[in-house]
Amino acid sequence: MTLLNAWVLFGLIPIFFIYKQHANPNGSTKLLYLSLVFMFMAMARPAYENAIVDEKFDSSDYIIALDASYSMQADDIKPSRYIMAKEAIKKLFSLHPKDRFTLFAFTSNPLLISPPTSDSSISILALESLKPEYILTKSTNLYKLFETISKISLKQKNLILFSDGGDEHNIAQLLKIVKQNNIKLFIVATGTKKGAALKKNGKYIKDIYSSIVVSKINPSLQELARLSGGKYYELTSLQIIEKLSRDISQQSTKQENIHIKSYSEYFVIPLTVAILLFISAITKLPRLLLGAFSLLLVTHNVNASLIDFAYIKEANASYKNKNYLKAAKLFEKVTPSVESYYNTATAYYEAGHYKTALNYYTQIKSSNPKIKQNIFYNMGNCAVKLKRYDRAEKLYIQALAFGKDKDALHNLYLLRKMRLKTGVNIIDMLPSKNAKEKKSSSKSIAKQKDSKKNSGGKNNSKQNSAQKANSGTKSTKQSKSSSTSQGKQKNPKYNMGYKAYEIINKGYTNEKEPW
Numbered sequence: 001m002t003l004l005n006a007w008v009l010f011g012l013i014p015i016f017f018i019y020k021q022h023a024n025p026n027g028s029t030k031l032l033y034l035s036l037v038f039m040f041m042a043m044a045r046p047a048y049e050n051a052i053v054d055e056k057f058d059s060s061d062y063i064i065a066l067d068a069s070y071s072m073q074a075d076d077i078k079p080s081r082y083i084m085a086k087e088a089i090k091k092l093f094s095l096h097p098k099d100r101f102t103l104f105a106f107t108s109n110p111l112l113i114s115p116p117t118s119d120s121s122i123s124i125l126a127l128e129s130l131k132p133e134y135i136l137t138k139s140t141n142l143y144k145l146f147e148t149i150s151k152i153s154l155k156q157k158n159l160i161l162f163s164d165g166g167d168e169h170n171i172a173q174l175l176k177i178v179k180q181n182n183i184k185l186f187i188v189a190t191g192t193k194k195g196a197a198l199k200k201n202g203k204y205i206k207d208i209y210s211s212i213v214v215s216k217i218n219p220s221l222q223e224l225a226r227l228s229g230g231k232y233y234e235l236t237s238l239q240i241i242e243k244l245s246r247d248i249s250q251q252s253t254k255q256e257n258i259h260i261k262s263y264s265e266y267f268v269i270p271l272t273v274a275i276l277l278f279i280s281a282i283t284k285l286p287r288l289l290l291g292a293f294s295l296l297l298v299t300h301n302v303n304a305s306l307i308d309f310a311y312i313k314e315a316n317a318s319y320k321n322k323n324y325l326k327a328a329k330l331f332e333k334v335t336p337s338v339e340s341y342y343n344t345a346t347a348y349y350e351a352g353h354y355k356t357a358l359n360y361y362t363q364i365k366s367s368n369p370k371i372k373q374n375i376f377y378n379m380g381n382c383a384v385k386l387k388r389y390d391r392a393e394k395l396y397i398q399a400l401a402f403g404k405d406k407d408a409l410h411n412l413y414l415l416r417k418m419r420l421k422t423g424v425n426i427i428d429m430l431p432s433k434n435a436k437e438k439k440s441s442s443k444s445i446a447k448q449k450d451s452k453k454n455s456g457g458k459n460n461s462k463q464n465s466a467q468k469a470n471s472g473t474k475s476t477k478q479s480k481s482s483s484t485s486q487g488k489q490k491n492p493k494y495n496m497g498y499k500a501y502e503i504i505n506k507g508y509t510n511e512k513e514p515w
Contacts, residue, residue, distance in 0.1 A: 002047055002048075003044045003046055003047075004046075006044055008040055029281075032277075032282075035277035038270040038273045038277065042268075042270040043267075045267050046267060046269075046270065047267075061100050061158065062096075062101050062158045062159075062160060063102045063157060065104040065145055065160070065163070066086070066105050066162050067163035067166070068130065071166060072085065076196035077190065077235065081190045081235075082190075086128075088162065088188065088235060089103075089162065092244065093124065095241070100118045101118075102114065103126060119409065140165065143177065146177045146181075156182050160188065162235070163188075164191040165189070165218025167218070169218075175228055178228045183228075185225055186230060188233045188240070189233065190217075191216065192236075195217070197214050198214070312331075315327045315343070328356075331347055338364055342371075354386050355386060358379055358386070361375050373408075376396070376398040376399035376408075380395035380399065389415055396409075
């Protein structure tokens, strides 16, 4: 047994001193203070730690770094090095739809523009939102980039680098950080050996000697790839990306373990005692009545399974007839369990009692990742109905933390697009959806140990069965709650936030001859 919020118990210290100031407190006063003690114990969240569950999944992670320095505007590769690199990255995404990519842009400072994700639409949207004209720093610093990537918690860091190399020449320093941090380099030289003259506002850029500045591929890139045991490519056309794709596919896919720790919480026990003590104190009921009531609760729990079947049968019939409020009330009478709370919450949602539904969802405790994902998704739908959009976004993100969920991702996309239309600045990445958007629904479960999502029909509505009764009879199916929105949508357009450019532009006034 453990206390998840043990620090809450420190609040009992001032209560103790206040109690000591009472001279000869009567029985009711003592009961009130005792009720406070149990209330704090409930807030401390007593829980029993369940066995840690190991789940295995295949991991294929890649890091892409795009050089956004001014030399990438050279046009020796048409229409420009930067645009060609962007198209190459998009093609790489299309060739690896199931792999996970992290996307950086860098000049003299690196900037994470898309966190690790297997949803390429998020990364592409982030890539398109980056505006080179807002980047004040012009030079290339590979060392700072490698230093940032070395802090990423991956055993092997497969780095795909799109750059012309700038004026980087310290190969020994770069090799040291690459080898020390297990960075596997795939360098895509973006430019030509002949190079091109750089222009600004239609005029050629000149150095301090009045010579026209010509940007070429830095030969140190090929040397860096060779000495580090990496791969080197020259981006003369998009066909080279197919060779890059074959090479990175040969990297061994590793099977990772994720440890899932869960708790069975028992805060309801001290909370119930606190409520009973409080009622006894303010109504001046004898303690005998409190004991008799507690005995009645115990007796009810013992015999609850005998009448659960009747409640479940009637609740399922009410739900099927769309009498959701009655179904919810009947499900409340079933012996408390994951299934009963879940079906109660779903019925309240359908009845339009979103706050009550949300309250029931928060009380469900399960170690099953699928069930947890469905709970957070349904809580997000409740928050939307209550117009608590900020909370809804967080809940959808929590649902996505347990794995891919098209409905959660889609609803998150709709929420953020709605905020964009109202002029709110969004720095977070948004998913795009080109096809007709489908109506997503609240999810319910059939069994405590397993929760499956059944999709079907053009509206993508999901159905789940209510809990099975102890007698083993077939359970009727429950329809899902309504979605955030439906209808045709277009890809959102937005600009990278000011703070993002502030990171990459840090220290630009100290650059000397960055061309």
